[in-house]
Amino acid sequence: MPFDHNDHYHRAMARLVPGGARTALDVGCGTGRFARRLAGLGIEVDAVDPAPEVIEAASASPVDGVRFVCADVTRMELPPGRYDYISCLASLHHMPFGTVAALRDALAPGGVLAVLGCYAERTTADFVWSLAAVPANAAARVAVAAGERAGGRDGGRRAVHVPAPVRPPEMSLEEVRREAASLLPGFSLRRRLFWRYLLTYRKPS
Template identity: 90%
Template sequence: MPFDHNDHYHRTMARLVPGGARTALDVGCGTGRFARRLAGLGIEVDAVDPAPEVIEAASAAPVDGVRFLCADVTRMELPAGRYDYISCLASLHHMPFGTVAALRDALAPGGVLAVLGCYPERTTADFAWSLAAVPVNAAARVAVAAAERARGPRPRAVRAPVRPPEMSLEEIRREAASLLPGFSLRRRLFWRYLLTYRKPS
């Protein structure tokens, strides 16, 4: 499928970078597209993913300001207060939700944690949002596929391992309330939610 739901939200995620940010951690970076976008903003980025094949692909096209690491963030000793911005794009459901506590502690004062997450459909509201996304998704796929054909054949992209989400949106909201006081959680199209947390200055 040429239309990538996570890439669609790169601009939204980039707008959440706090002013003056100098350091970032991209958790579950995949082949590094968002990490490169952050580096383009003049930010020094640690981009982490446990899948060797995607880190190998990411490292094949190095860019100034990004350090790619093949590592499991749940087993890393993250430096306290280091990062001005931490992003998780469709990666948090691959690890225990409690990992956000370690990410919270790794934020510098005033730093922002931004999670573009996935959730399973369980409630009437979930299915309503899914239904709303279907025609938009179909139109986007057609448009992107047409643009791809116009550009000609391209190398097949390396895809990160995928697993289905298990926590409902209500469970996520409940866990976040205890670990990320003052957080914001909003539904987004394409079966995603956006969770944000700013560490007190």
């Protein structure tokens, strides 16, 4: 089906880019759709993903301002204070949560870390949100499919989908909140529809 839960939040993620940002790191970039969006804002982007097949697909359509790198960010030596904006779209649950400490340190003063994350459903509230997402998800899929059949944004051509390795989340939303409190002081965490949360952190200037 054409509706992508992560793509749905691209606009919200882009709104979190701090004014005057010049450099960004997109962690778990996949085939690079969000990295390209950041480049469209005039930002130099390092787009990193450990899956060779998705980096190969991303690199097949190069764009100015984006450098695609096949690498595991947990094994990279990120330059301290390098990035004005760091994004993680449904990728943090593939690595130890403590990785956010390295991402935090790689932020420039005033830089923003934005995580669109997945969480394990444990509580009544989790399941209520999950049930609420089901009809919205179905409606969104139908709407996107109808738009593509009618010619849509892409002139009726659906983008090639390259499946990346997937892993179910293990941390609950409360566990994410607790870990973030110790590693990202002053963070914000909000539950979002479509089985996601949005965590943001701004490094002190």
